[in-house]
Amino acid sequence: MMECQSWPEPVIRVQALAESGLTRIPDRFIKPESHRPTTRGSVGGGGINGDINIPVIDLGAGSGAVERVAEACREWGFFQVVNHGVRPELMRKAREVWREFFEQPLGVKEEYANSPTTYEGYGSRLGVKKGAILDWSDYFFLHYKPSCLKDTSKWPSLPSSLREVIDEYGAEVVKLGGRVLKIMSRNLGLEDEFLLKAFGGEEELGACLRVNFYPSCPQPDLTLGLSPHSDPGGMTILLPDDHVSGLQVRRGNDWITVKPASDAFIINIGDQIQVLSNAIYKSIEHRVIVNSNKDRVSLAFFYNPRSDLLIEPAKELVSEERPSLYTPMTFDELRYIMGDVVAPNQCSFVHGRQSLDNVVIFQEVINYMRRKVGGKRSIYAYEDSP
Ligand SMILES: O=C(O)CCC(=O)C(=O)O
Secondary structure, eight states: OOOOOSOSSOOOOHHHHHHTTOSSOOGGGOOOGGGSOOSTTEESSSSTTTTOOOOEEETTSTHHHHHHHHHHHHHTSEEEEESOSSOHHHHHHHHHHHHHHHHSOHHHHHTTBOOTTTOOEEESOSOOOTTOOOOSOEEEEEEEESTTTOOGGGSOOOSTTHHHHHHHHHHHHHHHHHHHHHHHHHHTTSOTTHHHHHTTOTTTOEEEEEEEEEOOOSOGGGOOSEEEEOOSSSEEEEEOOSSOOOEEEEETTEEEEOOOOTTOEEEEEOHHHHHHTTTSSOOOOEEEOOOSSOOEEEEEEEEEOOTTSEEOOOGGGOOSSSOOOSOOEEHHHHHHIIIIIISTTOOOSSSSOOOHHHHGGGHHHHHHHHHHTTTOOOHHHHHHOO
């Protein structure tokens, strides 16, 4: 496996750059014209279609909620939930401790500087392509599940309440994820536990958190906080900033700016649920824009299948009229293809994202890799191989 041990060039800390008072952003952050967040194709930000928003669903509303989740997963791949069972006070604290982390001096944060081997820790870029155009954000990435990957000593020790708050926050969000997976399974006509089982069950599934910090930017029209991507995992539960919007969701040829509802989570379908549902549920491209006067913080909790389990469309959703659209593949294999075959030298699984459908044509590559490692299906097997 082509593994990236270190960054290809000195890392630029975007927050420090923004705080230096610059008035023009470095060329490294300037997106090609067609990728810039121009007004054209960006609706929902106060333009003619300013009222459009992703569905907001009250999870306490019984069967009505269940149906609305189904519709949102099919039509949007995104929705917000309120009345979700996670205490607003805990949500507020989770944002607050991370804001405090990012407000600390650079030297304190650098103690957690990450590398592209695991991405765990404090980072400022995704992907290791030398000379790549960068996004206007820093982040902190940590594992929450499975327990063998959770190492709280790698989480920031300051502010002093961070580890405790994030531990509790993680437990609550995992619980919410389980509840939503049940609703999705039932909506697909599958047994309630289908998706959770496909993910490996409560003990084995993967859960990790990326906290994004988007500093204010003197030239927000030239760059993006996060480039367009869809999530390769199962499902993402996002706690957005409570004051500043920035997330945009692809809708046809347009980008819709999400208007976060009060105390809501934003949930989106990832590639693995698109595959398990045989594309009934959609994993939709999204991106983040920045602005000239306000920082923004978001907590993206990724809820993923155990990485070496084969993921394929549920048998119940495959028929003569609707044949299976995907070949069985593990989450590791998908990331491998996304990272090292489709987008060479991009270890990140969120950048260089190509359409999931393109992956089908790489089945031969997967077959070759499996033969090479004696049928094992973990990326770690590739690392071990000569
Ligand atoms: O910051 C946001 O609103 C979205 C974050 C996101 O898409 C991600 O972390 O993958």
